Amino acid sequence: MIQRRQLELWVGLFVAAGLLALAMLAFRVGNLASGAVTNGYSVKAEFSDIGGLKVRAPVTLAGVRVGRVSAISLDPSNYEAVVTMELDGRYNNIPVDTSASILTSGLLGEQYVGLDPGGASQYLKNGSSIQITQSALVLEKIISQFLFSMASKSGSHKQQ
Amino acid sequence: MNPLRWLGKYVIDSIQGLGRASLFLLEVVSGSRKLVRRFDLVVQQVFAVGVLTLLIIVVSGLFVGMVLGLQGYHTLAKFGAADSLGLLVALSLVRELGPVVTALLFAGRAGSALTAEIGLMKATEQLAGMEMMAVNPIERVIAPRLVAGIIAMPLLATMFSAIGVLGGQLIGVGLLGVDSGAFWSQMQSGVSFHEDVLNGVIKSIVFGVVVTWIAVFQGHESVPTSEGVSRATNRTVVYSSLAVLALDFIMTALMFK
Structure with a gap:
């Protein structure tokens, strides 16, 4: 034993x-x-198309992760996507005229929100919303635009 | 015998067995209140069901992680996503393989030993002897084993997952040349502590309850002969493995959406 x-x-x-x-x-x-997220604050932004953005996707500024997407919903009045982001309280001096765009890491990677700081002297705080936004680039739309422009070009060549 | 009668007897017997098992669990749980003062009994059993199971858990965890690394790498490399290997290894281990494989090994190593021990105690009339001395065998023998199983199982499952991740890293980063930074950062951004790790721990606690419950119940119910003990041990492994797999399916469906 x-x-x-x-x-x-x-x-x-x-x-x-x-x-x-x-x-x-x-x-x-x-x-x-x-x-x-230490004493974070939430900020809203409206996008006309969020592509494949998901809840919990990172929010970055100059490539540094400053928060994450906490909720995604649809605004029924103008059919735009409302993305709520939870930003880290350490970064509390982001100007109000900051623009938000939905970017893709790598060619087919995860989508995330990239912030581009503006020059205003007032800062984003809890509940404020980002006005300048740029929607996600949807690959199918780009390809169809490219094909259309190619088709119209070749059409105009034939006419000449 | 008339097949219809056989079916009826089978159903009645199974329902009665379930009822006996539930009453038994109730009795054990109410008996385990007195363990607060006799915690040394639980410590002794944690040694028997936990520490002695550690070796098989560590070795299997390491090998399961290494196999996941090898298999996952070749499939992910086809899609040019070999950097996500860490995420694949960690999620499979933390969510599924850690709790389930640990529970199956635990049933085979610790559950069968518990059943055989209690069955033999019954066969050699040690349990009856305790009752003669006004010692409640449920409180003295069964309850510490159940509590120890519930304590040991989640600890074993987390160790299995942790060692498995290290095994996957050993193969993925060391042998196949996945970038070490990408391996860990993809893992950290994809594995959520509350949703993945804690749900895995909850799973392993449930498996710990079920496997130990089946083991002590089968031991206590066994026919007190050498054949009866062998059959009870056999039933413990079969029933607890089936219960673990079925419960895992249900819990996965409820937890991960």
Whole structure:
């Protein structure tokens, strides 16, 4: 029979190893370290087309992640998409005339919201909305535009 | 025997078995209140069901993670998305494989041992002997084992997932040349602590309850002969594996939308 002190030591080690594994899953594998928004504030923006933007997508400024998309809904009065973003409280000096555009990381990657700061002296605060927005580029629309312009060009060549 | 009668007897027997198992669980849970003062009994059982299961969990976790890394890499590389390997490995482990494979191994390693131990105690009339000495065997023998199983199972499952991620990293980054930064950053941006990690932990707690419950119930119900104990051990592994797989499907459908 194993000694009682040794047994308790093993169980203590076992529980500590389990908690360590949970901490690793939380901070190294999961997003608990980066996902905690400290006293954040939410900002709204209206887009005519959000493409494939999803809730929890990152919001970046100059490539640095400053928040995440917390909700997406439709404004029934003008049929525009309302994107609510939760911004990190550390970045509380973003000008009110900042513009927001929906960008794609890589050619086929995830879509995210990119902020482009303006020059106003007033800053965005909780509940304010971003006025200047640029919708997502939808690949099919671009291709069809390209094809149409090609077709019209070749048509005008034939006429000449 | 008339087949219709056989069917009726089968259904009645199964329902009665379920009812007995539920009453048994109720009795054990009410008996486990007294364990607060005798926590050393639980510690002893955590050693038996947890620490002694650790080796098989660590080795299987490592190998499952390494296989996920190898298989996932070749499939993802076809779509030019090999950088997402970390996300694939971590999500599969944390959401599904960690809790489920750990529960299956736990049923095979710890559950069968619990059933055999309790069944043998019954066969050699140790449980009856305890009752003769006015010691409640439910409180003294069964309850510590159930509590220990519920404590040990989530710890084992998180260790399985964590080791599996390291195994996937070993193969993905070390052998196949996925960029280490992309491996971890894709993982961190895709795995949510509340939605993925905690739901995996909840799953493993449920599996811990179910597997240990089935194991102690089968041991306590077993026919007190060597054949009866062997059958009870067999039933523990089969029933708890089936219960784990069925519950996993239901919980996945409810948790991840």
